[in-house]
Amino acid sequence: MRHRVLRVGEVESTNRYAVDRFEELPHGLAVVADRQTRGRGRLERSWSSSVAGNLYASLVLKLEPERQARLPPGFPNLTQYMAVVLARVARGLGAEVTIKWPNDLLAGGRKVAGILAEAVSAPGRVRGAVVGAGVNLAMREEDLAAIDQPAASLNLVLGRAVERDAFLEAVLDEFFTGYPAFLESGFPSIRPEFLALTPMLGRQISVNSVRSRIAGTACDVTAEGSLVVLTPQGRVTLTLGDVQ
């Protein structure tokens, strides 16, 4: 399968680039940078983006006009779909990656990829989304040490080089093969695979969300992709947060 890829060299952020030009860019385009000067992460963090050879890519996903006022079932879970896609491709290369809810990819408990989706809206409707993925493919140990959280890189996990463009092509093949069906069926269609990739269930966790910190046992991921935590005060269902 051939895909439309726009190589932008160095930019502030591929998500920013695609959101700013959303109307003029075609559906399905992947915007790929060699480096980002202000890579964006979840929860208003930054994403370390100075190493060329890593993947910094954002997909332009437009909705048909008739779906813009009533969103398709899979739309709210695009980041989790992308996490499963990245896990399939990384596992296909031999890396034993897992998913940390909601959508981080870990190798040996360290973060190897992150995903950030941004909806693009117009008055009364959602035009679509930009889904960005940052995957560490070409880091050295000293690059990882400079990141403010435990991080991994697929080249080091596998003990061999991982070529960025081949990795991207595999991601785009996997993503777009299942995308129309995922949009229509939503998170339940990937839930069994997501659960199998998520080893945190049954474990004691704490979750920092925007306003609070919750501690308890991770016990389920719902049909909507939310995390259920059993706390001394009862069951709490979370739609976003940072699991420790």
Ligand code: BTN
């Ligand atoms: C996270 O915090 O885990 C999400 C990180 C997402 C990083 C990617 S790199 C490509 C795209 N452009 C950005 O600015 N962010 C995403």
